[in-house]
Amino acid sequence: MPSFLGVDLRGHLDLMLLATLRDVGPAHGYAIIASLRDRSLGAFDLPEGTVYPALHRLERDGLINSEWDADAPRRRRVYQLTTAGARALAAKRQDWRDFARGMQVILGHGATQEYG
């Protein structure tokens, strides 16, 4: 099961992929995964092959698009965020912030002190 610091990532992978594409710009699958791992300081634990079905799903939904990179030494698909994807990312970020704020309230002041 994909996890980040022990938290199940299912349901959040799409958000992370969209955010990565927003930050790094057009990128192929390996670069997207490498960026996710680097930005999480190695804590991002995900079977890398699961990223591609997620990318295909996001493309099917019109949130990203892709094309073959003609300059790459091997066949390589490059993905980038669409306008609809940027809008969806903004909406999901707000949802996530609301969720995190709610969790913070539920976990209480002790959790704030313990984890900073």
Next chain:
Amino acid sequence: MSEIERYLDELFDRLAGQGAAGRRTLAEAEDHLRAAAANAVASGLSADRAEHDAVSRFGSPAMVARKMRAAHGARRLNRALSAGWLLAGLTFTGLGAAYVVAARRLALQPPSCTVFLTSSCYLRGHITSAVSSAAIAASSGTILLLSRWLAVRYAGLAPARRGFASTSAMLLVLTAVFLGIMGWPPALHILFLQWPLSPILIATALTECIAVAVSLADSRPRQHLP
């Protein structure tokens, strides 16, 4: 044979039946695994160890193929919904054509009672009924087709395959017109009272099933690899 080669062979087997999506997945997996192995070798690992690590991190071929099938499965559902919606619109339009044919037939022939027509056998009433039914069916078909077009345009519903709509439309209209000529004017009360025995309902339902099956079988993305 290297570990990456073995992995790709197994993934190829697991992706069987996924068409262009499977080929694309295989190409992306190969690029990913070779890039990961090359980076690991560059950082000092042996080639064998680098390939082993790359394959291990990627996940099992069965898992990747299963997730890829699931990712494209929803697309098939979308296409099936789109095809069903289209066929429903075309069916009602075809029914409208059948009513027009039936009305014309009634206008040309002397009144006669059939198992479908009720007691009065009053010619003018049947013609009026057929014409009004034609208007209702054609309006319903138009609304369905228009709403589907809007759903495709604005709500992400999958468009029809090239040739699918025209072929289905021709088939359904021909079926409906044939039924009208054969003396089965699809009066609305017959559709309700004798369902599911009404011949036109059975014919249109069978046609829809066949067309949806064809749509599903043809639903793989036709994305040709350059």
